Amino acid sequence: MSAGTLYDKVWDLHRVADLPGGSTQLFIGLHLIHEVTSPQAFSALQDLGLTVRHPERTVATVDHIVPTTTQARPLADPLAEEMLATLEGNCAAHGITLHGLGSGRQGIVHVIAPELGLTQPGMTVACGDSHTSTHGAFGAIAFGIGTSQVRDVLASQSLAMSKLNVRRIRVEGTLQRGVYAKDLILHIIRTLGVKGGVGHAYEFAGPAIAALSMEERMTLCNMAIEGGARVGYCNPDETTFAYLRGRPEAPDGDAWERAVAWWRSLASGPEARFDDEVGFDAASIPPTVTWGITPGQGIGIDEPVPTLEQLAPEERALAEEAYRYMDLRPGQPITGLPVDVCFIGSCTNGRLSDLRAAAAVARGRRVATGLKAFVVPGSEQVAAEAEAEGLDAVFRAAGFEWRQPGCSMCLAMNPDRLEGRQISASSSNRNFKGRQGSATGRTLLMSPAMVAAAAVSGQVADVRPLLAVPAALH
């Protein structure tokens, strides 16, 4: 059993009661909601004759279904409009703040809560979305929940939960140039497996993690769930505090110093005990891409698609399914594989630093002919900051489309989708069959810089040579 970790401290502080059967009633400090998983929860609440217990601790936005070309109301898709209108109605009826389209604060739920300063160390954060693990970057315990649990949190600001084991993932060394948090987490998932984290919270620690920016830590924690870990977190440190300072919902005045002192006290100390520990060396990690149909089917950019013999026996059936679905041969190189669509965005990689990294590659280059490439900022604020820096102009000049914020082709609930067998280079988090809107569409996950490299090359390409020599100096 772990003890003295950040996870243990936050868990104990939020423990309301022990429930029959061994689970714990856990208080939820911040509840985030969006249009897809909340309507049925509000209906259930109404059926039970209940109200929202802490409307001030629930915050809403709209992200999954919003179009990215024009966001004028009513939305062109009547079902999307109905979902948005339902969310607006529910928020108004219960006194919940909704950051709606055009408010300046709308965006993907996991992008806006950190940028508004809502997500803070030591909180428990729940949202009806599996990538809620993102918020763990701040030293919060954050996890995705289902709609029945959304109902429970609305009604009681608490949940029945079972405590997880804590695995420390220590990353030594420094990431190479051209290798990002996305590559690191794809490498971790590839190594530990998509089920490796089941029953665990992942604590990311070590010098390589300490060196990451908050946005990179969010990318890392975002995909903990793809490794099976419902919770992923980093201990709060100076980087965390510097990010939060001055954000609209962060504490200010005298409360700021007291908050920082408390946040500092939460970090796993030297005496902390973990259920187990795994180590990685950041310097040895190459740019990593997925070749298959789960985020665990990843390889370094220089590696060939694995052969059956290279895989553990229990991975082979899935690999064979992936070869067929992706139309790839075992042993073939991944570099040079032509792509049709390039997507930069999502709660994994739709933040300002992601757009900067992609723009650095796109600057002075051109998207390959016949290829569709588009950039979807993670939030209205990210869009505004990127535009203020002229990143939109860089992308447009290179032949990318510059869109309005939302989840977009991460899961294709809006009009952005793959057609037929198209293959995408995508900065999102899931490459499941059919994930990007076509039942036969194919997805290669990679970092935003690698997506930009694919866009200008017309094929999967190593971003490192493109960074070494800026195109403008050719």
Added chain:
Amino acid sequence: MSTLSTPDPLPFPSGPVRRHRGRGVAVVGSDIDTDRIIPARFLKCVTFEGLAAGAFADDRAERGADHPDGPHPLDRPGHQGASVLIVNRNFGCGSSREHAPQALMRWGIRAVIGESFAEIFFGNCLALGLPCLTASPEVVTAIQEAVAADPGTILELDLEALEVTLDSEAAGENRWSVHLDPGPRSRLVSGQWDGTAQLLSHEEQLRATADRLPYLRGFPARTAAPAEA
């Protein structure tokens, strides 16, 4: 897409879930994610009604009448009305969408047996009163094969004894043990799987917890550090 989705013949779970008896349907394969259980386009809805048609929609469409392996198990005439789903490893990974168990429940599924389940999926099923029982790969395969060979096979699940009994004309009767953690098991068996009322009953404790959270109290100067850890 197939039109064979059955109208739901069974009432939704309510009260204690101690045993279940019904026919099975096997969906073979590991790491079947929730995008496959219900593709994202079916999430465009404000109620869960009508989700049965979305259950495995893309997999079912892919397995048209001319597919060498025949139609998807959910579309085989012999499996209409089946209520026990038998799956393999890491079933339900991926998105947290409760639409996945909702779609299965509305198709008619009342219990799932598998080698292992993704955590959020397991919890979402529990919140609907659907037990997810685990068994060894050998047992799962044996049940899957028996059910595929004879769709009339009757499965009897006993959550108290943690046993599944299989009765088929061809294979005769077989009994195996299955696993369910004590917590979820006692919640199902006692009927407390739908826990909203229970959560609300701890009014005092809820208030006390809120009162000790520094971030809800403006980070007071002499804040009680979480020293009780």
